[in-house]
Amino acid sequence: MTARAIGEADGAFERPGDERDSAEIPRERGGIMGFLTTVDHKRIGVRFIVTAFVLFLFAGVLAALMRLQLAVPENNLIGPDRYNQIFTMHGTTMMFLFAVPIMEAMALYFVPLMVGTRNIAFPRMNAYAFWVYLFGGVMIYTAFILDVGPDAGWFSYVPLAGPEYGVGKRSDFWAQLITFTEVSGLLVAVSVITTVFKQRAPGMTIERIPLFVWAMLATMFMILFAMPAVMVGSTSLILDRLVGTHFFNPAEGGDALLWQHLFWFFGHPEVYMIFVPGLGIVSAIVPVFARRKQFGYPAMVVSLIATAFLSFGLWVHHMFATAIPDMGKGFFTAASMVIAVPTAVQLFCWIATLWTGRPALRVPLWYILGFFFILVLGGLTGLMLASVPLDLQIHDTFFVVAHLHYVLIGGAVFPLFGGFYYWFPKFTGRMLSERLGLWNFWLFFIGFNVAFFPMHILGLEGMPRRVYTYSAAMGWGTLNLISTLGAVTIVISVALFLVNVARSLRSGAPAGANPWDADTLEWRLPSPPAPGNTQGIPVVNSRTPLWDDGIVGEVRGLASSPPEVLVTSGLDAHPDHRMAFPTPTIWPLVAAIATTALFIGSIFTPWAVVWGAIPVTIAMIAWFWPSHAETRRHRALEKPPFAEIAKARGEERTA
Amino acid sequence: MSSVQTAAPRRDIDARALPSYGYGASSLMWWGTVGVMAIEGTVFALAIMMYFYVRTRVDVFPPDVPPPQLTFGTLNTLILLASCIPNQLAKKAGEREDLPAVRLWMAVCVLFAVAFLVVRGFEFAALNVRWDTNAYGSAVWFLLGLHTTHLATDFIDTIVLAVLMWTGPLERHRFVDVSENALYWWFVVAAWLPIYFVLYWAPRWM
Numbered sequence: 001m002t003a004r005a006i007g008e009a010d011g012a013f014e015r016p017g018d019e020r021d022s023a024e025i026p027r028e029r030g031g032i033m034g035f036l037t038t039v040d041h042k043r044i045g046v047r048f049i050v051t052a053f054v055l056f057l058f059a060g061v062l063a064a065l066m067r068l069q070l071a072v073p074e075n076n077l078i079g080p081d082r083y084n085q086i087f088t089m090h091g092t093t094m095m096f097l098f099a100v101p102i103m104e105a106m107a108l109y110f111v112p113l114m115v116g117t118r119n120i121a122f123p124r125m126n127a128y129a130f131w132v133y134l135f136g137g138v139m140i141y142t143a144f145i146l147d148v149g150p151d152a153g154w155f156s157y158v159p160l161a162g163p164e165y166g167v168g169k170r171s172d173f174w175a176q177l178i179t180f181t182e183v184s185g186l187l188v189a190v191s192v193i194t195t196v197f198k199q200r201a202p203g204m205t206i207e208r209i210p211l212f213v214w215a216m217l218a219t220m221f222m223i224l225f226a227m228p229a230v231m232v233g234s235t236s237l238i239l240d241r242l243v244g245t246h247f248f249n250p251a252e253g254g255d256a257l258l259w260q261h262l263f264w265f266f267g268h269p270e271v272y273m274i275f276v277p278g279l280g281i282v283s284a285i286v287p288v289f290a291r292r293k294q295f296g297y298p299a300m301v302v303s304l305i306a307t308a309f310l311s312f313g314l315w316v317h318h319m320f321a322t323a324i325p326d327m328g329k330g331f332f333t334a335a336s337m338v339i340a341v342p343t344a345v346q347l348f349c350w351i352a353t354l355w356t357g358r359p360a361l362r363v364p365l366w367y368i369l370g371f372f373f374i375l376v377l378g379g380l381t382g383l384m385l386a387s388v389p390l391d392l393q394i395h396d397t398f399f400v401v402a403h404l405h406y407v408l409i410g411g412a413v414f415p416l417f418g419g420f421y422y423w424f425p426k427f428t429g430r431m432l433s434e435r436l437g438l439w440n441f442w443l444f445f446i447g448f449n450v451a452f453f454p455m456h457i458l459g460l461e462g463m464p465r466r467v468y469t470y471s472a473a474m475g476w477g478t479l480n481l482i483s484t485l486g487a488v489t490i491v492i493s494v495a496l497f498l499v500n501v502a503r504s505l506r507s508g509a510p511a512g513a514n515p516w517d518a519d520t521l522e523w524r525l526p527s528p529p530a531p532g533n534t535q536g537i538p539v540v541n542s543r544t545p546l547w548d549d550g551i552v553g554e555v556r557g558l559a560s561s562p563p564e565v566l567v568t569s570g571l572d573a574h575p576d577h578r579m580a581f582p583t584p585t586i587w588p589l590v591a592a593i594a595t596t597a598l599f600i601g602s603i604f605t606p607w608a609v610v611w612g613a614i615p616v617t618i619a620m621i622a623w624f625w626p627s628h629a630e631t632r633r634h635r636a637l638e639k640p641p642f643a644e645i646a647k648a649r650g651e652e653r654t655a
Numbered sequence: 656m657s658s659v660q661t662a663a664p665r666r667d668i669d670a671r672a673l674p675s676y677g678y679g680a681s682s683l684m685w686w687g688t689v690g691v692m693a694i695e696g697t698v699f700a701l702a703i704m705m706y707f708y709v710r711t712r713v714d715v716f717p718p719d720v721p722p723p724q725l726t727f728g729t730l731n732t733l734i735l736l737a738s739c740i741p742n743q744l745a746k747k748a749g750e751r752e753d754l755p756a757v758r759l760w761m762a763v764c765v766l767f768a769v770a771f772l773v774v775r776g777f778e779f780a781a782l783n784v785r786w787d788t789n790a791y792g793s794a795v796w797f798l799l800g801l802h803t804t805h806l807a808t809d810f811i812d813t814i815v816l817a818v819l820m821w822t823g824p825l826e827r828h829r830f831v832d833v834s835e836n837a838l839y840w841w842f843v844v845a846a847w848l849p850i851y852f853v854l855y856w857a858p859r860w861m
Contacts, residue, residue, distance in 0.1 A: 190690035228697040245793035254790035553666035577674045631824035641674035648750040
């Protein structure tokens with residue numbers, strides 16, 4: 001059976017390209033156009049990581065300013081209005097523009113490499129996701145510099161952020177920033193999930209997926225189901241402010257607590273969207289430096305999935321100080337304690353791995369040890385906060401500030417810095433300095449504890465969060481000064497990291513493909529990997545393919561123009577088909593600019609949604625519309641799934 | 656490309672023998688579409704949750720206004736359900752790679768889309784409440800607006816794809832797009848049914 005499509009004979013289809021067509025290889029373009037049009041997951045991943053890190057530095061500077069203001073009682077370095085904007089920008093940046101995006105960016109860079117494929121699924125959509133994210137960040141910092149930065153806290157509670165009290169445009173910028181980051185995050189999530197299920201190297205069955213990839217997969221599913229809540233929330237907020245809806249207006253049958261439910265139904269899983277990738281990084285680093293395979297792989301995978309599920313059952317513990325029924329509080333207390341179990345399981349598995357291995361104390365492992373210490377302390381205060389009577393006492397005090405920084409810096413930033421040291425050679429081909437790295441680690445570790453441990457005591461003594469100053473008579477001066485000294489130490493530590501990066505980029509020791517003798521597939525490739533990653537996708541038969549001769553073959557015969565990717569089956573990673581992947585294009589950038597005009601315009605007039613939709617639609621159609629040359633190249637490689645088509649036609653299957 | 660492989664390749668796979676696309680769950684487009692459906696399904700569920708949350712804030716429901724008129728909402732439900740027939744025929748034609756049938760049924764789908772977008776306009780006019788009347792009105796307009804956004808985007812998607820199937824440039828992989836476009840349409844119809852009962856019948860039954 002030839003199974004020619006009806007119509008193919010009469011010329012409805014593009015004529016297949018000849019040999020010359022398929023030989024012209026669209027390599028990564030250089031120059032400014034190459035920069036603007038790239039769809040390579042590594043280039044987009046690196047610029048995502050760099051952007052998120054720059055925003056981390058911005059938010060860190062804001063944190064340092066707050067610590068300077070609070071260093072002594074009755075300080076007047078920063079006034080109350082600016083201080084409100086500063087703590088709101090600090091929290092908003094760290095949560096929405098740094099922590100979640102940088103973890104997504106790590107997935108964008110490493111998931112395709114670790115599963116052995118040539119690009120992320122939907123690469124143009126990822127380019128769009130990056131631009132939208134970048135423009136959102138530029139918008140909010142422009143607003144902040146112009147003194148219209150948001151000032152109602154990173155969770156933007158109504159009625160403070162609502163039309164009655166949140167006058168001006170400050171909270172509207174906040175609400176649209178959320179839209180920018182969520183659009184970007186959701187698109188990356190869909191791409192990573194598809195990549196993990198459909199583009200794994202042949203032989204990488206689900207019980208051979210690296211734990212880092214499992215962690216990212218769990219995270220992306222959390223993003224898929226949690227981020228819609230904050231999008232619905234921020235859209236309702238801006239509608240209340242802009243066109244007079246009454247979602248959060250109790251006088252017209254709305255309810256301020258509805259906002260808190262919507263926000264925390266997203267906000268609590270968000271903590272785990274930041275923390276679970278951190279767990280993935282720990283699981284990538286621990287076995288390599290313990291020089292043995294990870295202990296308890298199945299328990300680790302089940303724990304990651306359990307954490308992702310349970311994270312959706314905790315949100316009300318942020319609302320213990322509201323009029324929630326006691327029965328509800330009891331449930332959420334129990335759930336908040338239960339989620340400690342899967343994390344503890346993973347901790348014990350890592351300890352077992354290190355205990356029975358031969359640990360090599362290099363900088364990445366030091367960061368993981370720092371993670372153990374800080375995270376456990378943050379987890380313990382989390383259990384304290386999960387109990388309602390204690391929570392009522394210390395709600396909205398510095399105790400909570402201490403707790404959340406122990407969890408987020410311990411659980412995510414320490415693994416992330418460990419990950420930077422571990423993977424920097426892969427990004428750049430050069431090693432970071434070990435000596436500067438140790439200084440960086442110890443100053444960070446000591447500075448962190450000096451900065452944040454005193455806040456526990458300040459909170460128990462009753463110092464509230466989000467106050468721009470306090471009276472000397474309260475007796476909080478000494479601990480605040482100590483805390484500020486800790487913050488200065490962290491600033492020095494991060495500055496040393498930047499020095500380390502700059503020196504390494506200029507004159508770091510060459511790394512080679514696999515400087516740590518690591519086990520996963522990204523280390524098989526040269527550092528940094530070439531565009532398109534690999535011509536021959538590996539065939540694997542092991543969970544740790546580089547440690548036990550687990551690469552047993554290669555996939556041959558994939559075209560490089562257009563770049564073809566092997567698509568495999570979801571569970572067993574059995575070869576299914578080869579697919580021509582998109583080539584570089586300017587349209588994702590154009591569509592992102594049009595989207596930005598729509599989002600920013602809608603802060604000022606609802607009609608922007610109508611008029612702004614027109615350029616967005618045009619850009620999206622131009623993005624989708626195929627060219628003759630591209631279609632010819634695809635046709636040259638085309639091979640229909642004859643059996644499937646015959647089945648759809650009700651014909652007998654033939655070989 | 657250099658590599659640090661330690662073993663000589665033994666189980667090579669020749670990809671040239673594999674097809675260059677596949678239908679349903681074997682295609683990446685299916686996974687992308689299902690991912691988007693998961694996100695938007697969550698958004699619909701949350702919007703319905705908001706509606707009932709607002710319901711708990713008042714004693715009389717709907718507060719101070721009559722429920723939406725049934726005529727246009729019910730008519731549109733029937734049109735949406737009827738549109739499933741050409742939609743499924745377009746999907747099957749795509750999977751058979753039957754180009755004339757794809758062109759025909761996609762054109763019929765576009766006509767249906769025009770019909771329900773027009774009727775949707777009358778639906779908005781017959782809600783008996785404005786978005787700024789009270790929180791109930793806000794929730795009603797949010798739900799209907801959300802679903803209308805999906806109708807409009809899928810209308811544009813379908814037109815663009817239908818035009819491409821008429822004019823080219825064509826490759827056979829586009830038949831997968833036809834199939835996935837139809838899958839998404841099923842989702843838009845399936846999402847409408849609970850919204851229809853919430854908007855038009857919950858105020859009468861509760």
